[in-house]
Amino acid sequence: MAVTALDMVLKELEQDRSLHKPDQLRRRIEALDRLEACLFRTPNQGGDTESALYRRAQVLIADLEAVNRNLFQSIRHKIREGGGDGGLYEWATLSSEEGRPLDQLNGVGYDYLDVLVSDILQFDDPGEEVAPLAPEMVFYQPTPARHIFDLIRRAAFGEHDVLIDLGSGLGHVSLLTAICTPARCIGIELEAAYVAGARHSAQALNVTNATFVQQDVRSADFSTGTVFYLYTPFTGTILRDVLDMLKREAASREIRLCTLGPCTPIVGKESWLTAIDSRDIDQVAIFRSL
Ligand SMILES: C[S@@+](CC[C@H](N)C(=O)[O-])C[C@H]1O[C@@H](n2cnc3c(N)ncnc32)[C@H](O)[C@@H]1O
Incomplete structure (x- = not known):
């Protein structure tokens, strides 16, 4: 059979x-x-x-x-x-074989774009070096590539933008945004093995507008950021502390927050933020400070 x-x-x-x-x-x-x-x-x-x-x-x-x-x-x-994104973004803006625009593809499963992206970014396997996380910190899971391309399209990053990925893991979001847009990108990640992997990938591709910092985001410098990305990297009191830090940043300038996953409804309740592009719960949400 x-x-x-x-x-x-x-x-x-x-x-x-x-x-x-x-x-x-x-x-x-x-x-x-x-x-x-x-x-x-x-x-x-x-x-x-x-x-x-x-x-x-x-x-x-x-x-x-x-x-x-x-x-x-x-x-x-x-x-x-230095040939820009080498056509990478084009693969994602429209799945031409299907004629289906990207923003109709919902859900958090992985697909062929993740195969493409992981081959382009070629991360080292961090293996067993990864340390256990403290309570409220969410284990590493990369944002599915189609959501990153969707974010890139909808956020329309300019050359004055600085994207900070809070809990950046292996750096997919910062690397793809740095490759496909003129923005500067910073990934902040607690796990040293992930930071080493992200730096290695950036170096191998000669991507100079993405940097990676090994740090707890609660002690990080947010002062240069214009757009902050959270793929639910933490919950509870850590999320509360970080939202308060971001609110303080927003007191002196307008910032945008882009979220994916269970943190979105929590971020959506912040009175100092307004949703500028409200979408399906399964997609990246974009907020800006008032
Ligand atoms: C769900 S993953 C998101 C990875 C990445 N942002 C992406 O979308 O591909 C969450 C990441 O946040 C990191 N993390 C959790 N708490 C953190 C903290 N307090 N400071 C820095 N990184 C943290 C974890 O190690 C993990 O890599």
Whole structure:
């Protein structure tokens, strides 16, 4: 049964030559996922038919991965050589194969854009060096790439903007914003292994407008920030303290807060903020100080 399923999937995908076109990234990644899932469900017990199917699957996987590798390498090369975002943002503004604008894609699951981004940013695996977090601090989980591109589009960062990502993890938000916009970006993160990973990625791509500070955000300097991003990095009293710090910043200048996840309704109750772009709960919300 599983052998038949693998055979059918292979026949369909082998015939579809459009999968080898560089611009068919989403469909190619979905095809690779289907192949991996089929192989997982089809144990190779060494029969002639199974072995032949396995060989065909491996050839197709290698071919499709090679197309991806070339595409990712060319984007990395352009970014490194100062060629702007190397076309990265274009992949995200409109999923052309679907004709579906980005802001209709809700939810916090990961998709093909995350495959693209993690290959472009090429983080070192922080492995087991990561220290346990104190209560109220939220464990590391990156913002799904489509939400970062959505933030970049809606926040319309200018050259005078300074984005501060509070609890920046491996630095996806700061790095992508620094690559795709003229803004200066600062990631503040407690975990040293994540900060080292983010710095390494910025250096390898020659991204000079993103910097990373290893610090508890409660002792950080917010004075240069114009836009603050929170993917629910902490809760409870820490969130309260940080919101009070931001309110003090807002007393002397206008700032924007961009949030994702369960912190959004809490931030939305702050009387010194107004929602400027209210969206679905699953999407990035943007607030500005009054
Ligand atoms: C949900 S992750 C968000 C990561 C990143 N902002 C992103 O969106 O991809 C939360 C991060 O906040 C960090 N964090 C939690 N409390 C912190 C604190 N008080 N100071 C600095 N970083 C903190 C955690 O280590 C974790 O990496």
